[in-house]
Amino acid sequence: xxxxxxxxVVGSVAIDWVITPEAERSESIGGAATFAAIAASxxxxxxxxxxxxDDFPQRSIEDLRRKRIDTSGLEVVPGGKTFRWKGRYHxxxxxxxxxxxxxxxxxxxxxxxxxxxxxxxxxxxxNIQPEVQLRVLEQMKxxxxxxxDTMNLWIDIARPQLEKVISRVGVLMINEEExxxxxxxxxxxxxxxxxxxxxxxxxxxxxxxxxxxxxxxxDVFSAPALPLEEVVxxxxxxxxxxxxxxxxxxxxxxxHGEHLRTAxxxxxxxxxxxxxxxxxxxxIGLDLERIQSRFALFQRLTDFARADLA
Amino acid sequence: xxxxxxxxVVGSVAIDWVITPEAERSESIGGAATFAAIAASxxxxxxxxxxxxDDFPQRSIEDLRRKRIDTSGLEVVPGGKTFRWKGRYHxxxxxxxxxxxxxxxxxxxxxxxxxxxxxxxxxxxxNIQPEVQLRVLEQMKxxxxxxxDTMNLWIDIARPQLEKVISRVGVLMINEEExxxxxxxxxxxxxxxxxxxxxxxxxxxxxxxxxxxxxxxxDVFSAPALPLEEVVxxxxxxxxxxxxxxxxxxxxxxxHGEHLRTAxxxxxxxxxxxxxxxxxxxxIGLDLERIQSRFALFQRLTDFARADLA
Numbered sequence: 001x002x003x004x005x006x007x008x009v010v011g012s013v014a015i016d017w018v019i020t021p022e023a024e025r026s027e028s029i030g031g032a033a034t035f036a037a038i039a040a041s042x043x044x045x046x047x048x049x050x051x052x053x054d055d056f057p058q059r060s061i062e063d064l065r066r067k068r069i070d071t072s073g074l075e076v077v078p079g080g081k082t083f084r085w086k087g088r089y090h091x092x093x094x095x096x097x098x099x100x101x102x103x104x105x106x107x108x109x110x111x112x113x114x115x116x117x118x119x120x121x122x123x124x125x126x127n128i129q130p131e132v133q134l135r136v137l138e139q140m141k142x143x144x145x146x147x148x149d150t151m152n153l154w155i156d157i158a159r160p161q162l163e164k165v166i167s168r169v170g171v172l173m174i175n176e177e178e179x180x181x182x183x184x185x186x187x188x189x190x191x192x193x194x195x196x197x198x199x200x201x202x203x204x205x206x207x208x209x210x211x212x213x214x215x216x217x218x219d220v221f222s223a224p225a226l227p228l229e230e231v232v233x234x235x236x237x238x239x240x241x242x243x244x245x246x247x248x249x250x251x252x253x254x255x256h257g258e259h260l261r262t263a264x265x266x267x268x269x270x271x272x273x274x275x276x277x278x279x280x281x282x283x284i285g286l287d288l289e290r291i292q293s294r295f296a297l298f299q300r301l302t303d304f305a306r307a308d309l310a
Numbered sequence: 311x312x313x314x315x316x317x318x319v320v321g322s323v324a325i326d327w328v329i330t331p332e333a334e335r336s337e338s339i340g341g342a343a344t345f346a347a348i349a350a351s352x353x354x355x356x357x358x359x360x361x362x363x364d365d366f367p368q369r370s371i372e373d374l375r376r377k378r379i380d381t382s383g384l385e386v387v388p389g390g391k392t393f394r395w396k397g398r399y400h401x402x403x404x405x406x407x408x409x410x411x412x413x414x415x416x417x418x419x420x421x422x423x424x425x426x427x428x429x430x431x432x433x434x435x436x437n438i439q440p441e442v443q444l445r446v447l448e449q450m451k452x453x454x455x456x457x458x459d460t461m462n463l464w465i466d467i468a469r470p471q472l473e474k475v476i477s478r479v480g481v482l483m484i485n486e487e488e489x490x491x492x493x494x495x496x497x498x499x500x501x502x503x504x505x506x507x508x509x510x511x512x513x514x515x516x517x518x519x520x521x522x523x524x525x526x527x528x529d530v531f532s533a534p535a536l537p538l539e540e541v542v543x544x545x546x547x548x549x550x551x552x553x554x555x556x557x558x559x560x561x562x563x564x565x566h567g568e569h570l571r572t573a574x575x576x577x578x579x580x581x582x583x584x585x586x587x588x589x590x591x592x593x594i595g596l597d598l599e600r601i602q603s604r605f606a607l608f609q610r611l612t613d614f615a616r617a618d619l620a
Contacts, residue, residue: 043619091496186401189539210520213537222534222611227523229499248617261614288619295616301532302612304571306605307558309353309598 003045004121004144007250009037009243010049010111010136011126011149013074015056017086017100018235018278020093025233025278029060030085032126032149035236038283039243039270040124041067042291044250047117049073049136051109053080063284072114080105093231094208113139122250124242125169127151130161137168145255147171147246148200149238155181167199170255173242175206188213189220202260204245204267206238214264219257223264224301226272226294233278237271240283244270269294313355314431314454317560319347319553320359320421320446321436321459323384325366327396327410328545328588330403335543335588339370340395342436342459345546348593349553349580350434351377352601354560357427359383359446361419363390373594382424390415403541404518423449432560434552435479437461440471447478455565457481457556458510459548465491477509480565483552485516498523499530512570514555516548524574529567533574534611536582536604543588547581550593554580579604 011033017026037046047070054076064071081104089096109132119141125133125148133148140146146169154162155178166172172195180186183194192203192215202216207225214221245267253259269291276282321343327336347356357380364386374381391414399406419442429451435443435458443458450456456479464472465488476482482505490496493504502513502525512526517535524531555577563569579601586592 187539187541189537207520210517211532211534220537220611221614222521222537223614224521224532224534227499227530227532229497231497251619258615262617265614266617292619299614299616301530302614304531304533304575304609304612305568306609307572307576309561309602 003116003119005250005252006045006047006120007040007122007124007246008047008049008113008117008120008136008140009033009040009124009126010133011036011128012083012106013050013052013056014083014085016084016235016279018233019088020233021089021091023232028235028279029057030235030279031083032128032236032239034064035239035274035280035283036124036126036243036246037064037069038067038280039240039274040247040250041069042270042286042288043244043247043266044122046070046247047073047114047120049111049113049117051075051077051105051111053077053082053105056082063280067284070117073111073117075111077105087235089234093234111136121145121252122246123147124246125149125165126239126242130154130158130165133165134161137165145170145246145249147173147242149173149242150178152178152181163198169200171202171204172200173204173206173238173245175208175238179203179205189215202255204264206241208234208237211268212241212264214260216257216260221257221261221264223268224298225268226297226301228272228275231275234275236274236280240274241267241271244268265295265298266291268298313426313429315560315562316355316357316430317350317432317434317556318357318359318423318427318430318446318450319343319350319434319436320443321346321438322393322416323360323362323366324393324395326394326545326589328543329398330543331399331401333542338545338589339367340545340589341393342438342546342549344374345549345584345590345593346434346436346553346556347374347379348377348590349550349584350557350560351379352580352596352598353554353557353576354432356380356557357383357424357430359421359423359427361385361387361415361421363387363392363415366392373590377594383421383427387415397545399544403544421446431455431562432556433457434556435459435475436549436552440464440468440475443475444471447475455480455556455559457483457552459483459552460488462488462491473508479510481512481514482510483514483516483548483555485518485548489513489515499525512565514574516551518544518547521578522551522574524570526567526570531567531571531574533578534608535578536607536611538582538585541585544585546584546590550584551577551581554578575605575608576601578608
């Protein structure tokens with residue numbers, strides 16, 4: 001497998017304080033790039049780009065390395081403070097309030113890609129300032145597929161930079177409300193068309209416990225979420241989805257509709273695991289066999305036969 | 311086709327006043343039984359049970375008859391007032407407020423089934439007082455499959471009667487919030503199990519624009535909703551779903567998992583049409599060819615291939 005078939009993941013690496021109706025965990029390792037990188041690592045080699053302070057636990061860096069994630073792009077700032085997020089989930093687990101955010105070393109993050117990352121064929125720009133996403137994108141030689149996630153904050157305060165980076169990616173992955181906010185269209189079919197006018201050929205709209213929609217040209221695909229009996233901590237579900245999605249593509253498939261559909265299901269599979277525990281507790285110990293067996297569960301979840309009504 | 315392969319539908323036949331963010335219609339013909347009966351009529355013979363006043367337009371009764379719906383069980387009360395509902399949809403079209411309800415002839419409804427209805431093999435008890443649902447059920451000889459819908463009001467004020475009728479049906483069809491309210495379980499997998507403990511072997515949880523879930527034994531099926539560019543009026547979507555679902559079963563199939571899955575998609579197909587217009591404007595003029603062609607759209611919407619990761 002050449003370096004072409006590897007995925008660069010850039011985004012937040014964080015320490016979270018997560019409060020759910022049932023439990024809470026402070027010092028919970030988080031960050032969009034952390035979750036996306038671990039999820040993708042089951043499907044392709046991953047090169048991580050991020051920044052932490054020296055309060056970030058060394059054993060978590062070792063966890064990433066054990067998944068064969070290249071962490072040479074993870075900058076550790078001596079004396080610096082890792083990005084911290086504190087949040088509380090509502091009873092429905094689909095909504096949350098941010099209680100505190102401390103940017104720490106994130107405030108001055110100016111990523112320098114290790115030279116061997118630059119010819120990776122695949123790039124996932126996880127949620128982070130659009131300027132940082134752009135600077136990473138500009139250091140890549142010729143990525144075949146670039147995926148991008150963002151959040152309401154950047155739509156509010158950095159729209160010109162966000163639209164610039166959106167115009168240069170193939171796949172935008174955002175949630176329902178962000179799609180509406182970005183395009184001014186309430187209807188998701190129209191919102192997806194609005195996104196495609198900004199540049200991306202494909203739009204993935206994430207809907208939490210309701211699954212995700214893919215719009216690719218005139219084609220629409222609906223991926224369900226697996227109904228789960230125990231949801232411990234939804235943090236990172238969207239990131240694990242994106243990691244599984246991009247990780248599957250980084251195996252070298254073309255960004256055609258059929259492959260994007262399969263990628264949506266791998267994303268859904270990885271997302272279905274991460275919510276079963278805090279942080280990456282449930283995500284870190286998977287293997288291909290379990291992933292394929294849950295993929296088969298998604299086939300069963302959506303399978304139906306056509307009836308002959310003649 | 312024997313009378314065994316026909317579906318009795320009982321529930322409200324109404325005159326609505328529907329207000330959406332874009333438009334409104336007063337004197338909009340509505341009612342759960344109206345929508346369910348029309349949806350089901352494409353798939354099986356339908357015998358309607360309901361009550362209206364003489365303010366109910368004769369041309370709407372003729373509309374039903376043109377769909378070959380037997381309306382001999384629709385009581386018209388001289389001088390009576392038809393049940394009226396007035397409601398306003400929120401911008402998201404998935405939530406609504408009831409502005410006014412006038413029970414009219416509904417208040418004293420004591421349905422008497424025409425004798426030839428009693429040996430129908432299939433029965434759909436659309437949303438109505440649980441006592442009325444019970445009285446209809448008791449007039450049936452030996453229905454093969456009984457489906458039931460209800461609403462938060464009856465869970466609040468008539469739980470004993472509701473639990474009695476639920477214990478005697480095979481399929482309960484309710485929305486997410488009702489499932490939670492009925493069982494006290496927020497998690498839908500647990501809520502579905504709680505419903506099955508009340509009697510029904512199968513539980514359909516309706517999720518509006520997110521589709522519907524079927525729980526049948528240990529089997530779970532997720533039916534998507536079709537992403538639509540124009541939603542004019544969501545009133546009756548759940549009823550059209552139930553009508554399509556029951557109408558397909560009433561063709562004589564057994565209530566096994568595979569047939570229930572196909573029935574879920576016919577329900578989703580009929581629901582996808584009704585929301586495109588007020589009242590039954592878009593539902594009334596369909597034919598089997600259009601229904602089958604939209605069924606194929608649902609196949610495309612959910613189709614994905616398994617990848618070999620070896």
